[in-house]
């Protein structure tokens with residue numbers, strides 16, 4: 001017979017084992033039940049919807065196809081768009097409409113703005129990471145954030161301040177790449193650009209010098225990785241109908257997301273705390289110019305609604321807006337320049353002509369300081385090459401709105417309340433019915449008329465969205481991308497480390513290059 005202590009331990013272990021076993025059995029039974037219920041409801045919906053009505057968009061598959069083709073999702077959507085300009089995938093409870101028709105897009109984003117929203121499902125998927133930030137919310141919360149942020153982006157102070165930050169960061173990157181050239185080392189351009197745009201948005205948006213480019217800020221690098229991974233996991237939820245169960249059970253990617261969110265929250269709350277302290281002590285008079293300071297000041301007048309959690313959400317939304325979009329676009333831009341060396345040369349010539357900076361002069365600070373707003377505005381070919389990159393590799397490859405009421409699209413198809421209407425930005429750039437026979441070719445000249453950049457309708461070239469929710473940072477983004485590109489292409493020529501590298505992406509909210517962008521840089525010899 002075991003001694004009393006041992007027997008208590010045995011009893012405790014047995015009880016614990018029993019509780020764990022019961023919990024797992026219940027969880028397992030719940031999953032089975034959920035799967036069976038989903039299959040039954042989906043079958044009923046499928047049969048109902050398959051009885052094709054002429055006024056509903058044609059069925060191109062089921063929502064499960066998106067999970068099957070997840071790794072090449074945007075190409076799957078491109079193939080669908082080639083067959084039907086508007087169509088739908090059907091799911092257990094509602095249809096996912098897909099459209100590549102500019103008239104339909106103008107209808108949902110502008111003319112009938114009030115009938116469409118981001119929707120509750122979208123909110124549930126995004127809220128763990130993006131909370132109540134501008135990308136996720138509608139109505140009053142959206143209007144408030146849009147108003148404060150629009151004011152910010154329109155001020156001359158921000159324009160001038162951001163130009164200086166971009167010039168300084170461009171000089172830092174040139175020095176870093178110069179070191180790599182001198183030691184004949186390969187660079188991962190995407191990684192460098194992600195760090196640099198993170199540093200820029202932290203400085204301009206939050207008045208903080210993060211310096212992840214040098215790699216010396218361990219917390220900044222850890223935060224950045226946690227943010228990128230979370231972005232990817234949250235996007236996956238759109239294609240995984242079981243994500244809520246996985247979240248409840250805290251398993252797989254959902255468990256990873258929870259760990260990442262802790263890293264992100266700790267970092268951001270500290271940032272808010274320090275910023276508040278600086279503002280209260282009056283140590284940072286200048287920081288009142290950054291976006292976070294303006295929101296913190298506003299929160300003092302409305303502490304009940306504008307809690308630290310709300311400020312945290314605002315920060316993370318501006319981060320995804322400002323960091324990944326510009327870094328990804330620049331990565332694809334350099335990738336395209338390596339594939340099209342003639343375009344690379346043409347841009348270098350334009351930079352030299354516009355800046356009138358002699359080839360032999362090597363002062364990096366002097367060069368980047370001459371990249372004023374007025375100077376970069378005259379770089380039409382560079383502007384066209386960046387825009388052409390966005391046409392083929394849009395930073396936000398697909399976007400969606402939910403119908404809040406029944407509607408009819410301009411092409412005559414009926415939309416039911418609750419339908420998700422996806423507009424296929426990545427696919428649209430490849431459609432011959434929109435861009436002509438050479439739609440899939442990278443040709444910056446298509447944007448120029450007598451050497452001057454000529455914009456397209458925002459509903460055909462939808463990379464920056466359109467209507468009342470058009471991107472707030474468009475000018476900001478072009479300013480940063482043009483300053484960085486001009487500085488890099490003035491000093492270096494770039495080649496792919498592996499000439500056979502193909503244009504593979506990682507499926508997430510933003511069009512991230514898969515496996516980075518390993519490049520070799522060479523000093524430009526004039």
Ligand code: HEM
Pocket residue numbers: 134135146149201318321322323325326329390394395396399400462463464465468469470471472473474476477
């Ligand atoms: C190449 C760079 C960029 C591209 C392609 C881009 C594209 C977009 C797109 C497609 C949207 C609509 C997203 C949605 O439906 O929710 C959007 C919204 C937005 N963008 Fe950008 N963006 C870029 C850079 C930036 C930058 C640098 C900032 C700020 C620093 C910014 C700030 C915003 C904000 C605040 C919104 C939300 C607007 C609203 O919902 O009212 N963007 N952007």
